[in-house]
Amino acid sequence: MTLEALRAAGVWVSTTAEDIAPRLTDWRGATGGPAAALLKPASIAEVVAVVRAAGEHGVPLVPQGGRTGLVGGGLPGAEGGAWIVSLERMRAxxxxxxxxxxxxxxxxxxxxxxxxxxxxxxxxxxxxxxxxxxxxxxxxxxxxxxxxxxxxxxxxxxxxxxxxxxxxxxxxxxxxxxxxxxxxxxxxxxxxxxxxxxxxxxxxxxxxxxxAPAARAVAWVGLHSPAEALALLRRVRGALGEAVESFEIMPAAGLALVLRHIEGVRAPLAGAHAWHALIEVTGRGAPEAMLGEVLMAAPEVEDAVVAASDAQAAALWRLREELPEAERRDGGAIKNDVSIAVADLPAFYEAVVAVMAGAFPTLRVMAFGHLGDGNLHLNFRAPEGVDDRAWVEANRVPVRRVLHDLIADWGGSISAEHGIGTLKAAELARLGDPGKLAAMRAVKAALDPKGIMNPGKILV
Amino acid sequence: MTLEALRAAGVWVSTTAEDIAPRLTDWRGATGGPAAALLKPASIAEVVAVVRAAGEHGVPLVPQGGRTGLVGGGLPGAEGGAWIVSLERMRAxxxxxxxxxxxxxxxxxxxxxxxxxxxxxxxxxxxxxxxxxxxxxxxxxxxxxxxxxxxxxxxxxxxxxxxxxxxxxxxxxxxxxxxxxxxxxxxxxxxxxxxxxxxxxxxxxxxxxxxAPAARAVAWVGLHSPAEALALLRRVRGALGEAVESFEIMPAAGLALVLRHIEGVRAPLAGAHAWHALIEVTGRGAPEAMLGEVLMAAPEVEDAVVAASDAQAAALWRLREELPEAERRDGGAIKNDVSIAVADLPAFYEAVVAVMAGAFPTLRVMAFGHLGDGNLHLNFRAPEGVDDRAWVEANRVPVRRVLHDLIADWGGSISAEHGIGTLKAAELARLGDPGKLAAMRAVKAALDPKGIMNPGKILV
Incomplete structure (x- = not known):
């Protein structure tokens, strides 16, 4: 089937620049290659027809969701001629x-x-x-x-x-x-x-x-370092077990960015703290009381507040959830998303700071993320006063190389949760486990011998 | 490398019937085809050498663990010439x-x-x-x-x-x-x-x-039917949430078999009940008290006992864990392991009983398993007084066919937890999702083009 035949069969198809152009960029502002068409199948039968047609004509297909990915996985590649397949009409x-x-x-x-x-x-x-x-x-x-x-x-x-x-x-x-x-x-x-x-x-x-949990408690904690945060995580899990739903950390600089760029937020604690943790606990009984008790007795805690209402809890969460947006508004960064064994995270963070200071002395490190999963978002900012776009462009490859080599030494992952996309494909090829890469290539060739499904992503 | 070369390289190799024969049968008494050798590599380097040697010579490899599988997955096939690879020396x-x-x-x-x-x-x-x-x-x-x-x-x-x-x-x-x-x-x-x-x-x-959980509570409950057991499961989970660790069911006939064949066990309740549930709850506080309270207030419960000690808890668990062994001692059965959406399980069980009574009027149904997972072990026994081995042999294929057709109609799985092995490979080929089967075959061919890894299992 051609695009015309798909359209005649009832599939939503557009080849206009007006429709296609907005689909060539994503949330972080990255731009993909050109695309020949945008298709919006409304049923699995229509998706089957689209995939078969692409197979017949050797057309690259780029499935697209909300375009909030961070590694370019949802954008067409440079090869051109792709059909973007948006699933937005399948929303039942x-x-x-x-x-x-x-x-x-x-x-x-x-x-x-x-x-x-x-x-x-x-x-x-x-x-x-x-x-x-x-x-x-x-x-x-x-x-x-x-x-x-x-x-x-x-x-x-x-x-x-x-x-x-x-x-x-x-x-x-x-x-x-x-x-x-x-x-x-x-x-x-x-x-x-x-x-x-x-x-x-x-x-x-x-x-x-x-x-739905019977009740939940959300706390914001000021503390000294990731090592103290890890000690607190263990203390809280030791006391409350699986009731601990989230344990996020961010540095003072991260909170400052949110306070500067996001409207209607305010600092949760009166004093200044080098690091902050956001903790959510759910459960029966009175999780606020239980969490408050643990925090009161924890020597790692410099100061803490437990939300007294759903609105307060939402306000605390907003400080964490808006951090990527605040960072984006503040300027460009070389973004990374790495994981490491949970126990190694504080020492790994120290190693990152030291290694980066050695290799790129003026670079600024912003680290935040999911401590309980060993997952840090490590975003590197331009030196103060330097044009961030030009700096990111010039330093992206060497900075990531240094970071990824360090990750490999520590047995971590260069992508904890964002995926590989186009952004990290070359680094995965360079550093990935050879046995796993060979198996991945064999599976890809077996299931997609024509190479039409989202080419250039993950495997290069 | 040949077997001799592997042996010279330090790999444990035997070709004697004395060593090999015990590896050709499993717990349920099934017998595999002949094998040329038994190998016990002691390191990953030795496993690599064995796999490479098998690849060179096109020798089928049969990896073997504790031989407690129930579908023949760990036994050599009829093709002959296989090397059995036991991992028993890699036990660090x-x-x-x-x-x-x-x-x-x-x-x-x-x-x-x-x-x-x-x-x-x-x-x-x-x-x-x-x-x-x-x-x-x-x-x-x-x-x-x-x-x-x-x-x-x-x-x-x-x-x-x-x-x-x-x-x-x-x-x-x-x-x-x-x-x-x-x-x-x-x-x-x-x-x-x-x-x-x-x-x-x-x-x-x-x-x-x-x-390790701070405390645990184990209860044995007598009740009327799987539908009441499901209602109780929902009640217990509604009250105690994720603290509910296990929820097993067995019929009166199952308990009777255990009492008959296993030494040192006794009936947990004084009266007779058509069905029994075994429930384990863990957590902080006093799980026995919480579980006891829920059971006291539950109209589905005919009678119940909450273990007062670890020894009592172990004794209750033994009644459940020894059921397969008791069944085996009692005689042969056509064993099945199916799953279904949890909510459908009671109605599905009624359907099984009705359909089987229609197709095989004298067959006896024994159903037990993991209610909370929608997983029933459905074992069909010979009619009273009939030689069970001959009956199983004669009826295995048609009985399973009827059951599997019913499972397919209900959108369930013909193997919830035991796997496919050789026992269910033909039925998987007959009833499996064609898209999934084709992808499985493509993956197998891509990763094992010579077909040396445990041939004849899963895919036929």
Whole structure:
């Protein structure tokens, strides 16, 4: 089928620059290569028709969700001629099953919409991140998204019970449904989760829900360093166990950026602290009291506040969730998303600061993230007074190289939750485990022999 | 390399019938085809040498753990000439990290040994099953084992943080380490988990631990039917949430078998009940009191006892864990392991009883299993007074066909936790999702083009 034939068959197709241009950039302002068309299939049958047509004509397909990715995975590559496949018209929430604790939704559903639908049934979909108003389920699955509740509930991979996807040859992986256990052969859907659209297009999923917590407590803590934060994490988990839902950290400079650039926020504590932790605990009984008690007795805590209302809790969370936006408004940065064994995180952070100070003496380090997952977002800023765009452009490659070499030495990952996309593909090829890379290439060639699915992403 | 060369290189090799014969049968008494040799590599380098040698000579390799599998996955096939590769000499527990809540162990470690090592550090490896004294970590990973704590902690897949394996071409997948998040490309290790040794040999893993619970409560409940058991499950989870670790059910006939065949056990309740549930709850505070309160107020409960000591709790668990052994001693059965959406389980069970009564009027149904996971072990026994071995032999294929057709109609799985092996390979080919099967075949051909890894298992 040609584009004309797809259009005649009822598929939404546009080839105008007006429609296509906005799809060539993403949230972080990156720009992709040119695209020949934008397609918005409204059903799995239409997705199958699109994939088959692309296969016939050797057209690259670029599946697109909310364009909130951070590694270029949702943008066309330089090869040109791509069809962008937006799943935005597949946005039905097919079922929310409160008794069975699952929801079946289409790929184009925005995360916030799923949160709202689950809340109406007294449930929670336990994955949240700053981009929840734009990010779609299909994109969140394809990138195995993390966010602020991984500590307790795991990444997207742990939340996908069933999956429906169109594979590169146009066949359908039909694994929807809420089976909690299924050992009937290789778990192929795991390849689509985190596959960044290079092995197929996710069209729908059955996701795990959890009961809405009886109560929650959110605290903001001032403390001295990541090492103290880790000690506090262990103390809080030791006392409250799996009730600890989130444990985020950010430095004073991060809080300052949010206070400078985001409207309607205010500093949660009176004094100044080198580091801050945001902790959420849920559970029966009185989690505020339990959390407050632990914090009162913790020698690591310089000062702390426990939210006294939902509005206060939301205000504390806003300080954390708006940090990427505040950073973006403040100027360019070389952004990184790394992970390390949790116990190693404080020492690794010290090593980063030392190594970077040696290699790039004027560079400014901004580190924040999900301490409980060993996941740091390490963003490197231009020296004070230097034009940040030019600096980022000039230093991106050597700075990342130094960081990634350090990560490799420490046995960490160069991408904890953002994925590889185009941004880190060369570094993955350079530093990835050779056995894993060879297996990845073999799987890609086997499932997508024509190389039409999101070419240039992950594997180069 | 030949066998001689492997032996000269230090690999443990035997070609004697005395050594090989015991490796050709498994726990359920099934017998595999002939094997040319038994090899016991003691290091990953030796496993690599064995896999390369097999590749050179086109020799089928059969990885073997504790031979407690139930679908023939660990036995050589009829093709002959296989090398059985036992991982039993790779049984080091390399690290138990209580602070980081992880353990790194070799494939040959027996589950009970990991339980013991974790307990010494105040932790729990939250996967347990009746065969824990023999089943090995490599086998548990390769079959994505389930067991009695899946309700809370998930199957083996949810517990594997990192994996080391030798792929069919002799390359090494080097993904050990306790990263909680790693989105650097396809998660290839997921193919090895539940791959039943057909895509490589697992040599070691980093596994998730959980803190030892402060306290636990175990209850035995008599009730009327699976529908009442489901209502009780929802009630208990509604009241106690994720503290509910296990929720198992068995019928009166199951308890009777255990009382008849297992020494030193006794009936937990004074009266007779059509069905029984075994519930375990862990947590802070007083879980016995909380569980007792919920059970007292539950109209589904006919009678119940909450264990007053660890010894009593162990005695209740023994009634459940010895059921497969009691069944085996009582005679042959056509064993099945199916799953269904949790909410559908009671109605599905009624359908099974009705359909089987129609198709095989004298067959006896024994159903037990993991209600909270939607997982029933459905074992069909010969009519009273009929020779069970002959009956099983004659009826295995048609009985399973009827059951599997019913499962397919209900959107369930023909293998919830036991895997496919040789036993269910033909039925998977007949009833599996065509898109998934095609992708599985493509992956197998890509990673194991010579077809040396555990041939005849899963895919036929």
């Amino acid at each position: 929430i097919r079922q929310v099953d409160a008794a069975g604790l699952s929801a079946t939704v289409e790929a184009g559903v925005v995360l916030q919409a799923l949160h709202d639908a689950a809340a109406k049934e007294g449930c929670v979909f336990p994955l949240s991140l700053g981009a929840k108003g734009s990010a779609t389920i299909g994109g969140l699955i394809s990138t195995n998204a993390g966010g602020v509740q991984v500590l307790r509930h795991g990444t997207m991979r742990a939340l996908v019970l069933g999956l429906e996807a169109v594979l590169p040859d146009g066949s359908v992986l039909n694994q929807l449904g809420g089976l909690r256990k299924d050992n009937s052969g290789y778990d192929i859907k795991q390849l689509l989760i985190g596959g960044e659209g290079t092995l197929g297009i996710v069209t729908a999923a059955t996701l795990r829900l959890v009961p | 527990i390399r690290q138990v990290d209580a602070a980081g809540l992880s353990a790194t162990v070799e494939a040959g470690v027996v589950l009970q040994a990991l339980h013991d090592a974790a307990a010494k550090e105040g932790c729990v490896f939250p996967l347990s099953l009746g065969a824990k004294g023999s089943a090995t970590i490599g086998g548990l990973i390769s079959t994505n084992a389930g067991g009695v704590q899946v309700l809370r902690h998930g199957t083996m897949r949810a517990l594997v943080l990192g994996l080391e394996a030798v792929l069919p071409d002799g390359s090494v997948l080097n993904q050990l380490g306790g990263l909680r998040k790693d989105n650097s490309g396809y998660d290839i290790k997921q193919l090895l988990i539940g791959g039943e040794g057909t895509l490589g040999i697992v040599t070691a893993a980093t596994l998730r631990l959980v803190p």
